[in-house]
Amino acid sequence: xxxxxxxxxxxxxxxxxxxxxxxxxxxxxxxxxxxxxxxxxxxxxxxxxxxxxxxxxxxxxxxxxxxxxxxxxxxxxxxxxxxxxxxxxxxxxxxxxxxxxxxxxxxxxxxxxxxxxxxxxxxxxxxxxxxxxxxxxxxxxxxxxxxxxxxxxxxxxxxxxxxxxxxxxxxxxxxxxxxxxxxxxxxxxxxxxxxxxxxxxxxxxxxxxxxxxxxxxxxxxxxxxxxxxxxxxxxxxxxxxxxxxxxxxxxxxxxxxxxxxxxxxxxxxxxxxxxxxxxxxxxxxxxxxxxxxxxxxxxxxxxxxxxxxxxxxxxxxxxxxxxxxxxxxxxxxxxxxxxxxxxxxxxxxxxxxxxxxxxxxxxx
Numbered sequence: 603x604x605x606x607x608x609x610x611x612x613x614x615x616x617x618x619x620x621x622x623x624x625x626x627x628x629x630x631x632x633x634x635x636x637x638x639x640x641x642x643x644x645x646x647x648x649x650x651x652x653x654x655x656x657x658x659x660x661x662x663x664x665x666x667x668x669x670x671x672x673x674x675x676x677x678x679x680x681x682x683x684x685x686x687x688x689x690x691x692x693x694x695x696x697x698x699x700x701x702x703x704x705x706x707x708x709x710x711x712x713x714x715x716x717x718x719x720x721x722x723x724x725x726x727x728x729x730x731x732x733x734x735x736x737x738x739x740x741x742x743x744x745x746x747x748x749x750x751x752x753x754x755x756x757x758x759x760x761x762x763x764x765x766x767x768x769x770x771x772x773x774x775x776x777x778x779x780x781x782x783x784x785x786x787x788x789x790x791x792x793x794x795x796x797x798x799x800x801x802x803x804x805x806x807x808x809x810x811x812x813x814x815x816x817x818x819x820x821x822x823x824x825x826x827x828x829x830x831x832x833x834x835x836x837x838x839x840x841x842x843x844x845x846x847x848x849x850x851x852x853x854x855x856x857x858x859x860x861x862x863x864x865x866x867x868x869x870x871x872x873x874x875x876x877x878x879x880x881x882x883x884x885x886x887x888x889x890x891x892x893x894x895x896x897x898x899x900x901x902x903x904x905x906x907x908x909x910x911x912x913x914x915x916x917x918x919x920x921x922x923x924x925x926x927x928x929x930x931x932x933x934x935x936x937x938x939x940x941x942x943x944x945x946x947x948x949x950x951x952x953x954x955x956x957x958x959x960x961x962x963x964x965x966x
Contacts, residue, residue, distance in 0.1 A: 606669065606670040607667045607668070607669060607670070608667065608668055608669070608670050608673050608685060609667055610663070610667075610668075610673075613692075614689060614692055615663055617692045617742070618673075618676070618688065618692070619660060620742065621680045621688070622639070622676060622679070622680060624741065625679060625680050625681075626638075626639055626642055626902060627901065627902030627903035627905075627906055628902060628906070628937060630656075630660050633653060633657055634940070636653045636654075636656040636657045636660065637653040638937075639656055640652060640653045640656055642679070642902070643675065643676070643679045646678075646679055647675055647678045647679055649675040649678070651672055651675055651676070655668075655672060659672065659676075670685065673685035691740075711749075711750055711753060714750060715727070715731060716728070716731055716747075716750050716751070716754065717750055717753070717754045719731065720751065720754035720755065720758060720761050720765060721754060721757070721758040721761060723760075723761050723764060723765075725764070725765075725768050728765075728768075728769065729768075729769075729772075732769070732772055732774045732775065735747070735774055739778075741782075744777060744778045744782055745778070745782050745783070747774070747778040747779075748777075748778035748779045748782045748783035749783060751765075751775065751778070751779045751783070752779065752783045752785070752790065755790055755791065756789070756790055756791070759791035759792075762790065762791040762792045762793075762795075762796070763791075763792050763795060766792065766795055766796035766799050767799060770796065770799035770800050770802070770803070771802075771803045776800065776815075780796070780797070780800050780819075781818070784822065786822060786825065786826070787826075788826050794823070794826070797819050797822055797823055798819075798823075800815070800819050801815070801816065801819040801820065801823075803815075804816035804819065808850065808853065810853060810856055810857055813846065813850060813853050813854070813857055814857045814858055814861050816846060817843060817846065817857065817861035817864065817865060818860075818861050818864065820839050820842055820843050821843070821861065821864035821865065821867075821868055823835075823839050824836055824839040824840050824843070824868050824871075825867075825868065825871075827839060828871050828918070829918060836871075836872075840868060840872050843865060843868065847865070859900070859904055859907070860904075860907055863907055863908050863911050863912075864911060866889055866892075866893075866911070866912065867911035867912055867914065867915045868915075869889070870885075870886055870889065870912065870915040870916070870919070871915055871918065871919065873885050873886075874919050883925065886916075886921075886925065886929075887928075889912065890912075890928065890929050893908050893912065894932045897932070897933075897936075902936070902937075905933065905936050905937070906937070906953045906954075909930070909933050909936075909937075909949075909953045910950065910953045910954055912929060913926065913929065913930065913946065913949065913950050913953070914950055916929065917946060917947065917950060923946075926946055930946075930949065937952070937953060
């Protein structure tokens, strides 16, 4: 009996690929990526899908239609019972996206309700819109929503300050815009004001969530101040983070890995001017050891974040190539691309986690 074949539409395939890449933690660009994904799928599902099968699925779909078993296994890797349940979810996501008016296409997005309301500063309508969003938004939906806000503020800068003031505490804006669509280079108008307003609600309670938000926001500010050569602001912001470290040591052990890694990267920037070259080298090597001892427990995306944040700090400081190479060496077999053939800045771009798979949209 012939094996059943599934025909995917272009839209279904594009969403399936994004879901796989979100799980894997890397974009699938090459045969090496397909080999790494094959190993990850086997480790999670105990099913075998070959490198060549994955390559045909992602790069030769017009010539080869995948078997149902292949797609069921990939769906299981993404946390679904079957490919049919995944396709049903994609259909539901599309309906939600259409109801939200969220879209990756800028020319269509400009006509959406949210974009027009931000452009025209119709804040009551924005409030109604945000309050009507379904509670079960997927990551895709959230990123589309955040991206719409990002592009509206970028193209309508006069709306930015008032938008930040009125919606910095709205849970949908906090997660979809400030967190998922983080703008680490502060390209958006008055973004510093926006981040400070985001932080203004983080002191109300001592909850783990508030602590994570506090570290996230202040880490973004401190990094920006360092790059912009604003030493007083950097020191003041870094001191706030250190104060939290002293005041809430137990809670710091309970927060997500990402804010912990951000604080480590900032400590590299902070110590650079405090220590002589030998002391600094010893200090960063201690951090390298700390990360590499723990990284076997990290997921792929956590390894990316660790690699990205520390590598970026070393490049900002223009550290010696030998020191940077010693940090990267243990990661060589983690990302399934040939790290040795890339420059340091290319490696940084390859493991860049901010906005994850959606950051390429921000070049529009």
